[in-house]
Every structure is written in C-alpha cells, then in structure tokens.
Ligand code: FSO
C-alpha cells in the first residue's frame with residue numbers, strides 16, 4: 001500500500017505498512033483499485049450521458065475512499081463490482097487506471113499535482129453526496145467528476161495540471177453552494193443557538209458526521225420514545241437549523257472532535273451512529289454499540305442500509321433502550337472547561353447584522369477578522385489553534401467552522417457591541433458561508449477580499465480540506481496560513497508555486513504569526 005492523503009500520514013511521507021488511521025494494506029489497495037475503476041468508468045462515459053447509477057457510483061466510490069470513512073474491504077469489493085458492471089454497459093473496452101501507479105507512477109511533481117486533484121475530488125464527492133441525498137444535483141458538477149477522473153488518467157504538463165486544479169476549485173465552490181442550498185431549503189437558515197453539553201439521564205443516541213438527512217430521520221424515528229439525541233463532532237451545527245432544532249429531544253452536544261472518540265466513547269451507555277467520516281477503529285468497550293450508515297463501514301460493525309432513501313434506525317433505537325444511558329444527568333465541558341457552545345452564525349445570520357458589523361469596522365471597534373477553521377486531529381501541535389485564538393486582540397472577531405473549532409469553541413471570548421467574538425459558521429462545507437460573508441464585506445468596503453482586514457488560519461486533516469483550499473486559491477485568496485503540517489502530497493516544487501502565486505504560509509508559532517498579521521494591518 002501507499003497512502004499519503006491525510007495530515008497524519010506516517011512520518012509525514014506516506015503510510016506503507018498500514019495506515020496511522022487503522023486502514024489495513026488490503027483495504028488501501030482495494031481503494032486504489034476502486035479509484036482506478038472509477039477512472040475506467042469516467043473514460044467509458046466520455047461523450048455519453050452516464051445515468052443515475054453511474055453518477056451515484058462515482059460520488060459514493062470517491063467518498064468511500066476519504067480518510068476514516070470505510071475500512072471494510074468487502075464493501076469496497078462490492079463497489080468495484082458495481083463500477084465494472086456500469087462501465088461494461090457504457091463501453092466495455094474502456095481501460096481502468098493501473099491502481100499501483102496512482103500515487104507513485106511518474107515524475108514527483110506530476111504525481112503531486114495528479115494526487116492533489118484526486119484528493120480534492122474525493123472531498124468534493126462527500127459534499128456532492130450530502131446535497132444529492134437532499135434531492136439537489138447540478139449537471140455541470142456531476143459532469144466534472146467524470147472530467148476530473150479522466151484527467152487523472154491522462155498526461156498533462158504542470159501548467160495544465162495547475163489550470164485543472166483552479167477549474168476544480170471553482171466547481172467545488174458550486175458544490176458547496178449546492179449543499180448550502182440543500183441544507184437551508186430543507187431545514188431553514190441556521191440561527192444563533194446555544195448548545196448544551198449536559199447529557200440527561202436515560203436512554204440516548206449519539207450521532208456524528210455531517211449528514212443532516214440522517215439526523216432528521218433519526219429525530220423523526222425517536223419522537224416520543226423517551227430517547228434523547230446528542231450530536232458529536234461535525235454534527236454540532238445541526239442544532240441551529242430551525243427544522244432540526246424544533247425537536248425537543250435534540251438535547252445537546254456530547255464530546256468534541258473526532259480524534260477524541262476512543263476516549264469519549266469508552267464504555268458509553270448509548271449507541272453511536274456514524275453518518276460520514278471520521279470513524280476510528282472502535283475499542284472493544286464500545287464496539288458493540290457503534291452503527292455505521294451510508295458509505296461508512298468497518299468490518300463487523302452493524303450497518304444501517306439505505307443510501308439515499310429512507311432508513312430504518314430501529315436497531316440503533318433498540319440499542320439505546322437496552323443500554324439505558326446514565327442513571328444521573330452528566331455535565332460535560334469543552335476542552336478548555338467551558339460548557340454551552342454557540343453555533344449557527346451562517347451567512348444568513350451574519351449578513352443579517354452586516355450593517356452593525358460594517359459600522360463596527362468603520363468606528364474602529366472591530367479591527368480585524370480571523371477565520372480560524374478546518375479539521376482537528378491528534379497531533380500535539382494543534383494546540384496552536386487554541387493559543388492563536390487566545391491571543392486574538394479583544395477588538396477582533398474570530399469566524400470558525402469544521403471540527404477544528406473544538407480547540408476553542410468553549411472559550412468565553414466576550415462580544416463587541418453585542419456581536420460575539422467567536423462565531424461558529426458551521427461544518428467544513430460551510431466554508432461557503434465564510435466566503436459569502438467575505439465577498440459581502442469586500443463589496444461593502446469596495447475592495448477585494450485580499451484587501452479586507454481578514455486573515456485565514458486553516459487547519460487541515462483530510463480531503464475535504466483539500467477541496468476547500470483549492471476553492472480559496474481559485475478565488476485568488478492570498479496569505480492563507482496552513483498547518484499543523486504541510487501536505488505530504490505537495491512536492492517541493494508544487495509547494496513553491498503555491499507559495500509564490502498565493503503566498504500560502506505554513507504556520508509557525510501563534511505569537512509570531514499574530515505579530516506578523518497585526519503588523520500588516
Ligand atoms: Fe472534521 Fe473529519 Fe468536517 Fe473533516 S469531522 S476532519 S474536514 O472529516 O470534515 O471537519
């Protein structure tokens with residue numbers, strides 16, 4: 001196996017003997033085979049209208065290879081079989097891409113550029129799938145999956161690869177817009193909401209991942225059953241959607257970001273439902289109560305079938321009743337000891353008070369905006385993000401999104417004239433909201449986004465962060481800080497291009513970076 005797609009890759013170079021994430025070589029090799037087969041499917045679809053089954057396989061097949069999604073080789077085998085059957089219908093002569101050469105075949109910079117596009121496509125597939133299950137699709141977006149996968153199987157010059165990456169960044173913006181539309185049309189616009197971290201006594205279910213459609217179905221099926229629902233990880237922003245928050249048994253949030261799950265779920269007296277990444281190999285103390293759904297999979301864990309239609313969560317519900325929850329209420333806190341988390345500052349909420357924000361900037365009450373967001377992870381260096389937010393001056397506002405926010409979302413940072421200083425905009429895909437807010441501010445101040453008093457300080461872990469970064473770069477956003485370490489799949493030369501073109505900066509220390517940012521203001 002060879003896999004270097006995530007931030008925790010072995011030695012900062014690549015996992016070769018087994019994944020740091022727990023992925024076995026057999027699974028990694030099958031994922032490469034599936035990727036090669038999807039390139040074959042894209043080739044077979046050239047000049048044709050592939051159809052619903054092929055489209056679904058393309059999105060699900062890519063999504064399934066994202067870090068911490070599927071560890072079950074039998075499920076990946078099934079995908080390979082279905083992709084082959086679909087390809088045979090379109091063009092039996094189309095060749096699959098040789099799996100073994102995906103991340104190793106060719107000159108270093110070309111491998112780097114090819115890998116970047118593939119990893120971006122994997123991330124975008126997850127977003128496209130979430131929109132798709134809510135009935136939203138876009139022909140240009142769907143077609144780009146095929147175009148992108150065909151491109152991965154072709155030779156290109158470095159310049160052509162860079163152009164493809166920028167084109168992809170724009171398509172991913174469309175994809176995030178589509179998901180925003182899917183979520184807000186189904187569940188309303190998020191409203192600022194305080195989320196409790198108290199778990200009440202009695203039966204409960206923890207739901208994690210990004211899929212709001214699964215949460216909605218679970219809430220419906222647990223109505224009046226005496227079972228409470230708690231979000232975990234990236235599901236936290238769900239509390240802010242009117243059509244989800246209306247359920248009184250959606251009580252609060254349990255736990256923090258994905259990398260703490262083995263500790264947080266140890267002996268948990270409740271089932272845990274994984275709707276997307278990020279699944280870690282479960283410990284025996286709770287493996288019997290883990291349920292996966294959609295493309296998530298792990299050998300021997302219980303799986304709730306039904307991809308984009310209705311699902312039956314009865315086994316999860318029965319497990320909650322059997323385990324019974326805790327005997328007493330339990331108050332939990334965030335990693336800095338704070339209880340009660342605010343979320344729901346999506347574009348609609350923030351732009352709803354745009355006048356107030358603009359006035360505060362003009363009056364000098366708000367001097368700078370930071371977007372401190374992205375994924376969390378296990379590395380000790382990630383406390384950079386906590387320290388960075390702690391160091392932000394009192395006359396600055398921190399926008400945040402994705403699971404990296406758990407590093408600081410329980411800090412009581414106060415407010416500026418009623419505007420909270422830390423504004424949680426939602427999940428990683430809600431980077432779309434952040435972009436919309438930045439564009440609106442630039443419009444109000446009649447300047448470019450790069451001229452705003454705004455600095456992006458991003459943490460990355462997996463492939464959704466890759467697609468978001470490519471979107472930000474495609475939009476021409478410069479001076480982005482990125483950490484905790486640089487992607488192993490960026491070769492020295494490719495990194496140099498990004499540094500020269502976009503002034504992409506690796507994070508250093510919170511104090512040094514803060515000083516550099518504020519001295520430019
Ligand atoms: Fe976190 Fe995992 Fe949303 Fe990622 S849950 S790390 S960027 O999958 O997707 O933020």
Ligand code: SF4
Nearest residue numbers: 003006009015019021
């Ligand atoms: Fe290694 Fe990350 Fe790949 Fe897992 S997903 S095998 S940790 S690089």
